[in-house]
Amino acid sequence: MRIIKETNINFMGQRKLAAILSAFVILAGVISLVINGGPKLSIDFKGGTLVSVQYTEPMDVTAVRSAMGNVNIDGQSFDFSREEIKHFGGPDAVSVRVPHIDDAPENFAQKIADHLYDSFPGRVPDNKTDFILGKGSVGPKIGAELSGKAVMAIISALGLILLYISIRFEFRFALGAIAALAHDVLITLGIFSLLGFEISLPIIAAFLTIVGYSLNDTIVIFDRIRENVKASKREAYHTMVNHSINDSLSRTIITSLTTFFVVLVLWLFGGEVIHNFALAMIIGVIVGTYSSIYVASPIVVHLHETASK
Amino acid sequence: MIGLVLMWAIWAIWPTFQYQGLSDAEKEMLREEGKLEEIESRTIKQGLDLKGGMYIVLEVDLPTLMETLAENKDGKFNRSITSVRDQLKRTPEANFFTLFTSTSGENNLKLSRYYYDYGSSNSDIIVALEDEAEDAINRVLEILVNRVDQFGVAEPTIQKQGDQRIIVELAGVQDSERARTLLESTALLEFFIVKDINTTNQLMIRIDQVLKGDTSISAVTKTASKDQLNDSQESDDQTVSVSELFGETEDSEASSDSAVVDENIFAERPFSAMLRNLGQTIGVPEKNVYAVKKILERAEVQEKLATVGGKFLFSHKAEEYPLVDGTLETMYSLFLVEDAAELTGGVVEEAKANLGPQGSTSAGQPIVNLTMNSDGARKWSIVTGSNVGRQVALVLDKKVHMAPNIREKISGGSTLIEGFADINEAKDIAIVLRAGALPAPVDIIQEKVIGPSLGADSVRSGTLSVIIGLGIVLVFMLIYYRFAGLIADFALIWNIVLVLAVLASLQATLTLPGIAGLILTVGMSIDANVIIFERIREELRKGKTPKAAVSSGYDRALTTIIDANMTTVIAALVLWQFGTGPIKGFATVLFWGILISMFTAIFVTRTIFNSFTSRKGFTKLSI
Numbered sequence: 001m002r003i004i005k006e007t008n009i010n011f012m013g014q015r016k017l018a019a020i021l022s023a024f025v026i027l028a029g030v031i032s033l034v035i036n037g038g039p040k041l042s043i044d045f046k047g048g049t050l051v052s053v054q055y056t057e058p059m060d061v062t063a064v065r066s067a068m069g070n071v072n073i074d075g076q077s078f079d080f081s082r083e084e085i086k087h088f089g090g091p092d093a094v095s096v097r098v099p100h101i102d103d104a105p106e107n108f109a110q111k112i113a114d115h116l117y118d119s120f121p122g123r124v125p126d127n128k129t130d131f132i133l134g135k136g137s138v139g140p141k142i143g144a145e146l147s148g149k150a151v152m153a154i155i156s157a158l159g160l161i162l163l164y165i166s167i168r169f170e171f172r173f174a175l176g177a178i179a180a181l182a183h184d185v186l187i188t189l190g191i192f193s194l195l196g197f198e199i200s201l202p203i204i205a206a207f208l209t210i211v212g213y214s215l216n217d218t219i220v221i222f223d224r225i226r227e228n229v230k231a232s233k234r235e236a237y238h239t240m241v242n243h244s245i246n247d248s249l250s251r252t253i254i255t256s257l258t259t260f261f262v263v264l265v266l267w268l269f270g271g272e273v274i275h276n277f278a279l280a281m282i283i284g285v286i287v288g289t290y291s292s293i294y295v296a297s298p299i300v301v302h303l304h305e306t307a308s309k
Numbered sequence: 310m311i312g313l314v315l316m317w318a319i320w321a322i323w324p325t326f327q328y329q330g331l332s333d334a335e336k337e338m339l340r341e342e343g344k345l346e347e348i349e350s351r352t353i354k355q356g357l358d359l360k361g362g363m364y365i366v367l368e369v370d371l372p373t374l375m376e377t378l379a380e381n382k383d384g385k386f387n388r389s390i391t392s393v394r395d396q397l398k399r400t401p402e403a404n405f406f407t408l409f410t411s412t413s414g415e416n417n418l419k420l421s422r423y424y425y426d427y428g429s430s431n432s433d434i435i436v437a438l439e440d441e442a443e444d445a446i447n448r449v450l451e452i453l454v455n456r457v458d459q460f461g462v463a464e465p466t467i468q469k470q471g472d473q474r475i476i477v478e479l480a481g482v483q484d485s486e487r488a489r490t491l492l493e494s495t496a497l498l499e500f501f502i503v504k505d506i507n508t509t510n511q512l513m514i515r516i517d518q519v520l521k522g523d524t525s526i527s528a529v530t531k532t533a534s535k536d537q538l539n540d541s542q543e544s545d546d547q548t549v550s551v552s553e554l555f556g557e558t559e560d561s562e563a564s565s566d567s568a569v570v571d572e573n574i575f576a577e578r579p580f581s582a583m584l585r586n587l588g589q590t591i592g593v594p595e596k597n598v599y600a601v602k603k604i605l606e607r608a609e610v611q612e613k614l615a616t617v618g619g620k621f622l623f624s625h626k627a628e629e630y631p632l633v634d635g636t637l638e639t640m641y642s643l644f645l646v647e648d649a650a651e652l653t654g655g656v657v658e659e660a661k662a663n664l665g666p667q668g669s670t671s672a673g674q675p676i677v678n679l680t681m682n683s684d685g686a687r688k689w690s691i692v693t694g695s696n697v698g699r700q701v702a703l704v705l706d707k708k709v710h711m712a713p714n715i716r717e718k719i720s721g722g723s724t725l726i727e728g729f730a731d732i733n734e735a736k737d738i739a740i741v742l743r744a745g746a747l748p749a750p751v752d753i754i755q756e757k758v759i760g761p762s763l764g765a766d767s768v769r770s771g772t773l774s775v776i777i778g779l780g781i782v783l784v785f786m787l788i789y790y791r792f793a794g795l796i797a798d799f800a801l802i803w804n805i806v807l808v809l810a811v812l813a814s815l816q817a818t819l820t821l822p823g824i825a826g827l828i829l830t831v832g833m834s835i836d837a838n839v840i841i842f843e844r845i846r847e848e849l850r851k852g853k854t855p856k857a858a859v860s861s862g863y864d865r866a867l868t869t870i871i872d873a874n875m876t877t878v879i880a881a882l883v884l885w886q887f888g889t890g891p892i893k894g895f896a897t898v899l900f901w902g903i904l905i906s907m908f909t910a911i912f913v914t915r916t917i918f919n920s921f922t923s924r925k926g927f928t929k930l931s932i
């Protein structure tokens with residue numbers, strides 16, 4: 001069976017159109033990022049407290065919100081009704097997120113959970129252990145450190161990859177690949193910002209995986225270009241790049257499809273905790289495939305053409 | 310060779326399967342036979358997010374440690390430490406010792422005055438104190454290990470991270486609250502003599518007088534109108550919101566949250582109006598606790614306390630007391646005690662939790678029996694002997710557990726503590742007292758608790774998505790590449806088995822992101838096969854024989870696969886280096902997954918292909 005017969009699509013001819021499309025999506029994401037004042041960070045990076053609880057019947061978020069309007073802990077009263085309160089997984093589970101408070105009472109997360117438990121008697125499991133799905137709090141110090149580490153991780157990964165491609169291919173290939181990566185991460189970040197999803201530690205892992213995946217895709221095409229350059233020197237460079245993309249197109253499509261199915265399954269069935277991770281991967285697979293054809297390759301062609309002039 | 314690897318993989322992965330199949334009773338039986346540990350040491354561990362449990366990062370409170378180490382503390386020293394503490398709050402990433410050095414310099418603080426045992430120049434002393442801090446963290450680590458061991462958790466992970474942090478991971482712990490208290494408790498046991506009631510009363514009058522002159526408080530009295538009355542309260546009770554009292558912007562209008570005071574006496578005596586008279590002790594209604602703490606923190610109140618050489622301590626828990634009108638009110642007790650402790654927990658030799666003996670006042674109540682060493686016993690008999698008739702407060706971690714009257718001199722050095730909610734609490738306190746006090750208090754700077762039900766959910770959905778994802782890919786490959794697809798499918802399954810085998814022999818922890826990594830490995834492994842198969846097809850289209858096509862297909866795909874996978878390996882390595890907990894799990898799986906899939910794609914499937922194509926009469930390759 002074959003899905004893709006031998007093709008001869010003029011990918012390089014579509015590069016202007018693709019550039020406009022990419023620019024448009026990136027711009028939308030960047031505007032959203034600017035309006036929201038940067039990406040929405042999870043408590044991993046910002047510090048704060050997160051409590052997820054399981055009720056025995058579906059809960060109305062507004063009811064929980066109003067119950068959180070008046071939380072009394074050791075004589076200190078708080079109004080958390082404007083904080084992030086939402087369903088967690090199903091309609092009968094709720095998660096509450098509260099930013100870091102300087103003067104927070106001892107064992108703050110548990111006290112919030114207790115308040116959520118006591119506010120709805122008769123709608124909670126008898127055992128408190130069954131009630132609390134999870135809770136966590138992160139001090140501002142840890143958050144600041146992690147942000148620094150995450151930035152370092154992404155920068156060092158990109159640096160090493162740049163080095164590897166420069167050695168194995170040529171420097172302009174490395175530039176093309178890095179541009180494609182920046183493109184992918186920016187778009188995923190932008191879409192997350194548009195959808196109002198937060199960037200947590202697992203999402204950073206997803207970003208780095210996207211980086212790895214997109215590169216994988218890009219390098220398979222670059223490899224073809226390298227091979228075809230050796231084989232025939234007479235063809236115009238951009239025709240040859242076109243040729244190479246067409247040669248590897250069936251592999252690109254099949255791999256992307258299988259990976260796409262796999263992450264789609266993860267998104268559908270992976271459960272609440274991994275949901276957004278899988279979503280980042282889905283976006284990454286699509287954008288990564290697109291960028292190796294329409295971002296990485298055109299840049300290599302462009303750099304080659306400018307250099308030979 | 311391939312056969313050998315396969316056999317090794319099955320051998321490595323077998324204990325994990327065996328372990329999963331065991332019921333709790335069977336595990337218990339094996340444990341008794343001593344065989345369980347052997348199996349456990351060869352299984353893939355489940356991470357916190359799958360098994361449920363808690364993850365806590367503790368940090369030693371350095372400012373307090375430095376305070377404890379200092380001698381002859383004076384106002385200048387205290388101000389400097391407070392200033393460092395504030396700076397740390399504002400810039401949490403700053404280093405304590407750098408701040409301490411610069412602040413000492415600015416305030417012209419001669420450290421040798423306070424730390425004469427540690428050296429003469431400020432810089433020498435700072436170096437010595439740094440050593441002391443490192444020593445403290447090591448002792449904290451030792452004590453925590455000891456406590457957790459006695460608490461009884463299977464496979465705890467307790468390790469040092471950096472200079473002043475300790476990471477504790479307790480997978481599968483059921484009662485996270487108990488474990489948390491156990492870890493966090495400084496276990497500082499102190500015995501204080503309680504000041505007599507006259508001193509206490511006079512001090513309270515003086516505090517009232519100081520506060521009365523304070524406009525911020527009298528202003529509240531004027532503005533707090535009768536409209537804000539909670540109509541269910543007695544008419545002379547007026548509610549004053551704590552936020553109003555201290556000019557905080559957060560508004561809390563609901564009267565049920567506010568401090569409850571007696572309106573008539575609030576104007577005259579703002580401090581005692583918050584309190585209740587419980588005979589021998591002072592009661593603080595639960596709702597007033599925050600306000601009272603805030604008042605006690607004020608500099609002018611601290612000054613008054615210093616003049617009598619005492620300090621206020623709250624009771625360990627709130628109790629219900631009947632009011633004059635018969636209703637019950639939940640109150641903490643407040644004790645004015647001498648500044649210095651008569652005796653500290655260092656003298657404790659043995660601590661045991663028990664139920665109080667029949668016939669005593671604590672009959673049937675959970676108690677902790679303490680036995681002191683000879684030095685402690687001697688001091689204890691002097692303290693009790695010279696204070697007959699007075700109250701002695703037994704204070705654990707700055708909270709008063711009980712304050713009995715001393716009836717007679719106690720010699721022999723044994724005593725008991727009461728005031729526990731249940732026997733579990735008494736047991737835990739006994740554990741921490743036995744393991745010894747921490748050299749400095751620790752703060753929980755990060756915690757994560759995963760409930761067992763969420764963990765079970767994650768395991769279910771993780772397994773489900775692996776099976777479905779794998780199924781889809783297997784079927785797709787079979788349809789698309791037919792016979793070659795079958796080989797690829799075989800390679801894929803073998804791949805997963807091998808990754809699990811490596812994880813088991815590394816004793817790695819499988820986390821939810823780890824499962825995601827496994828699924829991603831499926832994608833990567835398929836990619837290698839797709840690259841090869843597409844190449845073979847191309848070669849076949851050029852009219853080569855199957856044997857030649859397979860051979861040149863593999864050769865030409867090799868560099869592509871290596872280059873393409875190496876970059877992902879780089880990403881995985883960086884993640885591993887940077888990662889904490891779950892991220893590390895993801896990176897581990899991804900790293901091994903890619904290496905193994907390269908191995909299977911390049912060697913295993915090729916060997917299988919060759920064994921078919923080299924047969925005589927093999928003319929058509931189904932691909």
